[in-house]
Amino acid sequence: MNPSAPALPRPVPPRQLAWLRAELDDWTSQGIIDDDQARLISSRYRPGDHARLSIGRVLLSLGGGFVGIGVIWLVAANLDQLSPTSRFAAVVLLWLAFLAGGEALAARKASPPLVGAVRLMAALGAGAVIFQAAQSLQVPAFEPRLLGLWAAGTLLHGYLVRASMPFLVGVATGVAWWFAQPLWDSPSGLTVVVLLGAAAALASGLAVLHDGWIAPFAWTWRTVAGAMALLTLFVAAIPGIGSDGVVWSTWLVVVLVAAAAAVAGAVLTRPGTRLLEPLGALAVLGVAIALTTWTTSTDTSDIDTADWLHAAVSVLAYVVLAVALVALGTVRDHPPLTAMAMVGLVVFTTFQSFAVFAPIVTGAWLFVVLGTVFLGTGFLFDRARRELAQVLVDDSPGGSATPASGAPR
Template sequence: MDPDALQNEVDEWVREGIITDEQAEEILARYEGADQRWPRIVLALSLVGAVLVFAGIALFLATNWQDLSRPARAVVLVAAPTLAYVGGVAGYKRNAPKIGHAMCILGAVLVGPSVFLFDSLYALDLAMEWLLFAWVVVMLPTGHALGSRVGTAFGLVLAAVLVATLEESAALATALGGLGIVLFAFGHQRDDAVAWTYRIGGVTMALVGLLGMTLLEGQFQRFTLDPTAILVATSLGAVAGVVWLSVTERRAGVEWAAVAAIALACSFGIAVLAPDTVPDLAAFIGVHLTTLAGLFATGYLGYRTESRRFIDLAAVGGMLQTLSFVQATVIDALSGSIALIVAGLVLLGAGIALERGRRAVLSSL
């Protein structure tokens, strides 16, 4: 069967709710033969070629940049992403969509360095936040227009960096987690590759926010009840996301989003109250418990939606939390080789338990 026709048919089944995203991937994998692998080989070669072109241009400019006049540098900075986009459009017009895809993504990636270098070249002194915002504004729409998971994921990473730049207070982890819930809810507006990237990216950001709170052992005094604009915006967005998922009857989604929002709120509240109202030890345990709630909710989301990716995220998050817990307890309490041995045994045991649990959940799907 023609791979493009099969892909379009499966995408339509997903949109109509006949099958899930995971089932769609299994169908595509089942019928994946030489003809189906060939477009992926072309895409891989195109991406490698685009990276090599970028590396060659970067090397040339690095060795000759100082010899170029300011107008010449400006022309190069504008021409690099523009020519990449032009090459991408030409690829699509000449019935070479994989090459066009790779060149358009390269153009979006080049926009960032060009914007930063242009600002430095003319001493515009624009705030980094605005430069990052310009990059996000180009990267995310490009990913959407192409239906590209890679482009969209890169755009979401840039959005997270932008939030981290704007949120300079200790509440960064909470703000990042709130943004994750917003992205997860946004990813339920439709069913395609881009939407799936939003869901995975949103869950990942929320877990990163919760795991970040577990690293505050002995540092809770940094937290004060001084809400910033970013914290308020992401918190309200998270609440709106939960409400929207509830209204649209996305049961599995709203369950995860609600648990994640409550876990983030509780961990933030505990951090604010410690160490004056809540003792450091109780705060440390409480933050770890809220993170565990988020991890269990992620695993349950994977079980409900039959998604291996969510289950894997929960398992990886469990290992990272175990590592954080061991570092703050075993390694700090003991010293020398004993600490390393005990910590190693704990991590090995946790790894075995998590892998068994992961396999048990996957086998039950």
């Protein structure tokens, strides 16, 4: 490339470009830059047709998903017209065609949405191959180990080619296996809490390990970690959820060792403030186990002091977790964490309010109390978010300037 050649205008979302041009006009009027500089900066960007691309990506992803699910459905329907060997060969050939086609398109620099759709069909086709093989070997289709094999295969595919679609399928099937396998024999409430907390620790450790390596994968693992942490405390706060105790199994030990390994790997290889994420997930697991083993009454018509105290501690722990996720979402520029924290706090507060307040405060007063709780938590929540954002702005280079209210995040 000739270094003296002018750079092609970079496509950006129209809303972001409108914000930039408004800022350039403001800077020009204040004398920060002159008209020529403003025109030069503006010429480096052009509006991109992101809406059309987004619609195309959605349609291609839906098409790939339907085809992949259709292949699995054909396996489930047994394809009685073919012998087991022929069925298996047909499914394998389809999977290999999708797999090779996706990588061939990627090598030819084809449209990313098209490549993603074909890779999605390959990831779903891998599940069809596994279930067809299990059917031929007379293994029940609902055996959790099949989910584990599917997750392992698609995650391997995603990591080898740095592909998001196989990776997302692997994460989804892996999460399903994570809970299905240990609960296959003897489910219990406390075991569910342990699995949720361990999943949060595993995902947060993996997110930290992926930072600076594969950013999109780190983003996904961080989202999973936040969701699992919120679910952990939500389930742990249900009265009587841990009355059955933990049902230990080989698979439960395996998933706990995997979570510990991810946290240890993050601690050993990523020193610094990033470690607050996996260590915070471990703290959530510890608090959840304490809440679960805290024996309270399950009769909502007879609320005593211990029940009130349990509910108060649960709400406090959940608010602390929500604020921590908002801080993490702000620092990492990860809006889903903030959104999940806000929605989770509303749902959790509603659940606790009806479980604790409803037997005492009924009718319209219940909604008055519930609304007051929402207003109070919402005010504190928003205040903490704004103060954290301001601290980050002040600590950044040139942070004394106040950011524009319409600045993209």
